[in-house]
Amino acid sequence: MSNVQIMTGNSAAAWGARLSKVQVVSAYPITPSTSVTETIANWVERGELKAEYVRVESEHSVMTVCVSASTVGARVFTSTSSHGLLYMHEQLHWAAGSRLPIVLCCVNRGVGAPWSIFNDQQDSIAQRDTGWIQIYCRDNQEIIDTVIQAYRIAEQVYCPVMVCYDGFVLSHTMMPVEIPDAEKVCEFLPPYKPHTILSPEDPRNINPVIFPWQRRDAEGVLRDGYMDMRWKLQHALEGSRDVIVHTCRDYAELFGRDHGGMLWSYRADDAEVLLAGMGSLATEATMAADLLREGGIRAGVVGIRVYRPFPREEIREAFRNIPAIVIFEKNISYGYEGALCADIKAALYGTGIQTPVHNYIAGLGGRDVKATELAEATRSSLAAIAAGKKEQQTWLNCVTEL
Amino acid sequence: MPEKLFKVNSEEYILPGNRACSGCGLSIAYRYVLKALRENTILTLPASCLTVLHGLYPITSVGIPCLNCTFASTAASASGLVAGLAAMNRSDITVVAIAGDGGTFDIGIQALSGAAERGTDFIFVCYDNEGYMNTGTQRSSATPMGALTTTTPVLTKQQNKKDMMKIMEGHDIPYLATCSPAFPIDLYDKFVKAKRIKGTRYVQIATPCPPGWVFPPKDTVKIGRLAVETGITVLYEIENGKFRFTGRSKTLAEKGTRAPVVNFVEKQGRYKKMSMEQLGQFQRWVDGKWNEYLRRAEA
Amino acid sequence: MEIKDDNISAMCKPSIGEAGKTGDWRDATPVIDHGKCIASVKNRPACYLCWLYCPEGIVKAGIPIEIDLNYCKGCGICAEECPARAITMVMHEEVKK
Numbered sequence: 001m002s003n004v005q006i007m008t009g010n011s012a013a014a015w016g017a018r019l020s021k022v023q024v025v026s027a028y029p030i031t032p033s034t035s036v037t038e039t040i041a042n043w044v045e046r047g048e049l050k051a052e053y054v055r056v057e058s059e060h061s062v063m064t065v066c067v068s069a070s071t072v073g074a075r076v077f078t079s080t081s082s083h084g085l086l087y088m089h090e091q092l093h094w095a096a097g098s099r100l101p102i103v104l105c106c107v108n109r110g111v112g113a114p115w116s117i118f119n120d121q122q123d124s125i126a127q128r129d130t131g132w133i134q135i136y137c138r139d140n141q142e143i144i145d146t147v148i149q150a151y152r153i154a155e156q157v158y159c160p161v162m163v164c165y166d167g168f169v170l171s172h173t174m175m176p177v178e179i180p181d182a183e184k185v186c187e188f189l190p191p192y193k194p195h196t197i198l199s200p201e202d203p204r205n206i207n208p209v210i211f212p213w214q215r216r217d218a219e220g221v222l223r224d225g226y227m228d229m230r231w232k233l234q235h236a237l238e239g240s241r242d243v244i245v246h247t248c249r250d251y252a253e254l255f256g257r258d259h260g261g262m263l264w265s266y267r268a269d270d271a272e273v274l275l276a277g278m279g280s281l282a283t284e285a286t287m288a289a290d291l292l293r294e295g296g297i298r299a300g301v302v303g304i305r306v307y308r309p310f311p312r313e314e315i316r317e318a319f320r321n322i323p324a325i326v327i328f329e330k331n332i333s334y335g336y337e338g339a340l341c342a343d344i345k346a347a348l349y350g351t352g353i354q355t356p357v358h359n360y361i362a363g364l365g366g367r368d369v370k371a372t373e374l375a376e377a378t379r380s381s382l383a384a385i386a387a388g389k390k391e392q393q394t395w396l397n398c399v400t401e402l
Numbered sequence: 403m404p405e406k407l408f409k410v411n412s413e414e415y416i417l418p419g420n421r422a423c424s425g426c427g428l429s430i431a432y433r434y435v436l437k438a439l440r441e442n443t444i445l446t447l448p449a450s451c452l453t454v455l456h457g458l459y460p461i462t463s464v465g466i467p468c469l470n471c472t473f474a475s476t477a478a479s480a481s482g483l484v485a486g487l488a489a490m491n492r493s494d495i496t497v498v499a500i501a502g503d504g505g506t507f508d509i510g511i512q513a514l515s516g517a518a519e520r521g522t523d524f525i526f527v528c529y530d531n532e533g534y535m536n537t538g539t540q541r542s543s544a545t546p547m548g549a550l551t552t553t554t555p556v557l558t559k560q561q562n563k564k565d566m567m568k569i570m571e572g573h574d575i576p577y578l579a580t581c582s583p584a585f586p587i588d589l590y591d592k593f594v595k596a597k598r599i600k601g602t603r604y605v606q607i608a609t610p611c612p613p614g615w616v617f618p619p620k621d622t623v624k625i626g627r628l629a630v631e632t633g634i635t636v637l638y639e640i641e642n643g644k645f646r647f648t649g650r651s652k653t654l655a656e657k658g659t660r661a662p663v664v665n666f667v668e669k670q671g672r673y674k675k676m677s678m679e680q681l682g683q684f685q686r687w688v689d690g691k692w693n694e695y696l697r698r699a700e701a
Numbered sequence: 702m703e704i705k706d707d708n709i710s711a712m713c714k715p716s717i718g719e720a721g722k723t724g725d726w727r728d729a730t731p732v733i734d735h736g737k738c739i740a741s742v743k744n745r746p747a748c749y750l751c752w753l754y755c756p757e758g759i760v761k762a763g764i765p766i767e768i769d770l771n772y773c774k775g776c777g778i779c780a781e782e783c784p785a786r787a788i789t790m791v792m793h794e795e796v797k798k
Contacts, residue, residue: 023490024482024485026481051489052485052486052488054481054485054520055520056478056513056520057513057515057519058512058513058516060474060475060478060513061477061478061481061513061516064471064472064475064479064481064482065479065481065485066482067471067479067482068446068469068471068478068479068480068481068482068483068486069482069483069485069486069489070486071469071482071483071486072483072486072487074485074486074490076486090472091472091475094472097710098710158709196712197467198444198467198469199444199467200441200442200467200495202467203441203462203464203467204462204467204468204712204714205464205468205470205715206468206470206710206711206712206713207469207470207710208456208457208458208459208711208713209454209459210711211459214706215459217461217716218461218714218716218717221704222704223459223706223708224459224460224706224708224711228706229710229711232709403763403764404746404749404752406746407746407749408749408753416757417716417718418717418718418723418758418769418771418772419717419721419722419723419771420719420723420757421719421720422756423774424726424727424774424775425756425776425777426756429757430755430778457719459713460706460708460711460712460713460714461714461715461719462714462715462716463715463720464715619777620776620777620778620780621781622756622778623754623781624782
């Protein structure tokens with residue numbers, strides 16, 4: 001029995017949390033994520049969602065509440081954007097180091113100064129080193145499905161998951177979304193079994209200072225030093241790749257929707273140029289690819305769905321034998337280049353792939369990005385590549401001189 | 403045997419061979435805090451002297467479950483424990499946040515105010531040693547006027563101690579109290595009472611610190627006692643808005659024989675640069691607060 | 702074969718001596734004169750202020766009282782607070798020099 005409703009991305013995210021039967025929600029209002037938490041508050045106060053709802057006084061406290069509630073075994077959820085995410089940065093590190101399966105929806109928004117309330121991906125990209133799994137959603141259906149998948153992934157690998165989607169573009173745009181059957185979701189999500197022990201029955205001290213070196217405990221067992229513990233987190237992130245792929249496949253079997261695992265491609269098989277991007281920008285790129293094909297250029301798209309762990313193998317496979325690569329992204333690592341471009345180029349290192357890679361910084365602070373612009377940029381890059389320009393950083397539709 | 407004499411729980415929850423300083427005022431206080439709270443407790447604490455007392459991985463010196471958290475987040479960490487335990491149907495466990503003055507008055511104040519305003523069902527304990535002692539004695543808003551610290555190394559602290567009790571009172575919470583390790587039974591009784599009350603409970607422990615205040619470790623209890631004798635530390639409770647002196651402070655309030663603050667100040671190296679003017683100001687500040695408490699006690 | 706650390710985050714178990722034998726820290730050792738100690742003199746539980754104020758909780762409040770010298774940090778609070786002056790902090794020879 002299909003239950004399709006028209007809803008915003010934020011509603012989809014809230015529904016994902018509701019179906020996942022989250023037990024503790026703590027969130028702080030920030031544009032454009034606020035309605036996620038408002039929707040949940042409504043459900044909790046009406047008794048439609050049985051969860052503890054903690055109306056904390058800042059985002060730093062949001063993530064702190066998530067950490068301690070998750071430590072005692074509760075399934076937790078939160079959402080935020082931009083400066084809210086930045087404010088909890090310290091706690092993002094803490095959550096990952098604590099190995100807690102927290103799920104956070106980041107409704108992507110630009111960061112100040114000066115203020116922007118509009119969409120770009122600088123906020124979540126800037127958190128890529130924290131040890132969180134990051135998944136970028138293309139549309140509202142993917143949001144609800146990914147939040148549910150996120151709990152299964154997180155609780156299996158004991159790493160927190162950030163489900164990212166573009167502010168206003170997805171968060172406030174209504175699309176048809178099929179709400180998965182609640183019982184099927186219960187079947188899909190086993191209960192959360194914490195690895196943390198915080199209980200009077202077995203008193204432990206969790207996450208105090210750890211030495212640089214290994215140290216024996218009272219029973220003579222040689223316990224980790226800081227770096228060994230950190231290697232475990234890296235190992236878990238890298239290992240989560242398989243879990244993400246299987247989870248996506250299992251979800252597809254049960255619910256009939258496959259969002260592509262680590263990355264998806266569109267008209268890429270015979271492509272002479274591949275456009276790459278994340279989130280709604282990648283969706284826009286599919287329209288650009290169609291336009292280019294109408295004009296005789298065999299364009300395709302690679303949409304990176306999972307940014308961390310970085311899909312090294314999938315990228316190498318996707319970009320093999322492709323004459324030109326054009327990467328569009330809504331972020332910049334100041335003093336260098338777009339983070340996605342830098343990571344893709346690094347993944348190609350040592351493989352013998354010599355393809356020119358052009359980087360386009362687009363849509364910062366919510367500047368509109370049209371498919372026609374992406375197509376035009378691609379044409380321009382193809383010309384530059386033919387003239388021998390292997391690398392290029394262009395800021396799309398932007399004043400680039402003083 | 404001493405438990406019958408003093409009417410306290412005989413269990414010791416802090417194991418010997420821990421990293422607290424020799425003569426640490428917090429160590430004395432903490433013994434009685436934990437004796438009062440007993441096993442059915444979960445603690446959360448930020449970066450502070452207590453983190454060090456609790457020990458480094460993989461061994462802990464304390465036999466009560468504890469969750470470490472970042473410096474600013476203690477009360478929020480407790481809020482998450484309360485919510486998580488409620489979700490797991492374990493609300494019978496007492497959640498206790500315990501932070502130093504830095505983690506309470508300064509960096510921790512926002513989260514604490516939020517948790518108290520929400521009426522979070524937990525106990526927040528501040529052990530106030532009047533500075534950031536774990537990192538070597540930097541000034542906090544709890545440092546009294548005239549004291550030397552490494553960040554007020556020449557001119558001394560210029561401002562009076564922040565009245566955190568007044569700030570917490572502004573949150574409409576059912577129980578607040580001050581106490582001191584120099585009067586451990588008064589401290590113990592307050593924690594036994596606090597454990598039974600529902601809602602946000604705030605307890606502040608006036609904690610002498612030998613290295614930070616610069617006095618020999620053998621004098622920790624003596625200094626703590628002198629703080630109460632002079633009225634610098636006042637032992638009281640505010641239960642549902644009603645103020646009440648307790649213990650030695652009650653006796654002093656009734657007999658009116660506080661010692662002059664100079665008796666306290668002259669025993670500590672941190673006051674060696676205190677000017678006569680500052681001393682006078684300090685005496686007037688202590689007198690002013692004391693008189694305010696007297697008025698409240700009479701009301 | 703060395704057992705590996707199975708913790709994925711830092712979870713500690715309680716044990717005595719986290720900082721080692723902290724008795725090593727002290728410059729002076731408490732010496733008890735049981736002829737003056739009130740509990741010993743009265744031969745019943747009495748006073749025990751040393752037990753009350755010990756920051757380490759290593760005074761055994763029996764008859765006679767005992768101090769665990771493995772872990773006594775030598776703060777001297779017990780000596781300072783004893784109303785019968787039954788405890789003396791005896792400075793170690795190396796320190797006296």
